[in-house]
Amino acid sequence: MNWFLRGLRRGVKTESKPTSTPPWASLLKVEGNFQGCPTNAIEDGWDSGKCIFCRRCYPSLKPTGDHRMASARANPMFRRSFYLYPLDVGTCGGCNSELKLISSPQYDMTRFGIFFTNSPRHADGVVIMGVLTEGMREVLKETLDAVPSPKVIILLGACAISGGVVGEGVKIEADVIVPGCPPSPNTILDALIKAKGGKGW
Numbered sequence: 001m002n003w004f005l006r007g008l009r010r011g012v013k014t015e016s017k018p019t020s021t022p023p024w025a026s027l028l029k030v031e032g033n034f035q036g037c038p039t040n041a042i043e044d045g046w047d048s049g050k051c052i053f054c055r056r057c058y059p060s061l062k063p064t065g066d067h068r069m070a071s072a073r074a075n076p077m078f079r080r081s082f083y084l085y086p087l088d089v090g091t092c093g094g095c096n097s098e099l100k101l102i103s104s105p106q107y108d109m110t111r112f113g114i115f116f117t118n119s120p121r122h123a124d125g126v127v128i129m130g131v132l133t134e135g136m137r138e139v140l141k142e143t144l145d146a147v148p149s150p151k152v153i154i155l156l157g158a159c160a161i162s163g164g165v166v167g168e169g170v171k172i173e174a175d176v177i178v179p180g181c182p183p184s185p186n187t188i189l190d191a192l193i194k195a196k197g198g199k200g201w
Helices: 003-010 094-101 134-146 158-162 185-195
Strands: 028-030 061-063 082-088 114-116 125-129 152-156 176-178
Touching (some): 082 094, 082 134, 082 185, 094 125, 094 185, 114 185, 152 158, 152 185, 176 185
Parallel strands (some): 082 125, 125 152, 152 176
């Protein structure tokens, strides 16, 4: 049977809205005190940007199932189309995998006007992932210089935001901060839609 027809019959349905979020890729609710967080994410409340969701704090902190934990500064200029250039400055590969998933049929980022581009010169925004390694400092600077203004800077994952458990975060003023280790596709899409002036997902 033709692979195209077989694909139509079995079909991977695109989600019209998030149906399920893995519980530990969601906002956490503080229900008690906890000492010993490996990233110091629990000092004055819970800091989602430092949290690697290692679950050591359970049951003092419990997942809520709410994937909308990103902060985004909206720019309506990109409401119709939003081209992103992904930049790995030192990841384990987790954030890359989750970011790639938003282009799959299940999530289909293109229906929201979000696309990937292979050149920073054609990008509206840069998605920065990973702990900033010494060898990538100059590459990061050159990439940001190549993106035309106005540009949207997106920090994806705990490593880029705060350094996670192993290193240094990317010290830059970001327009979009997407916490998680790694963030779920639902969280990433929600943040990107908000960044382009939408209501989120």
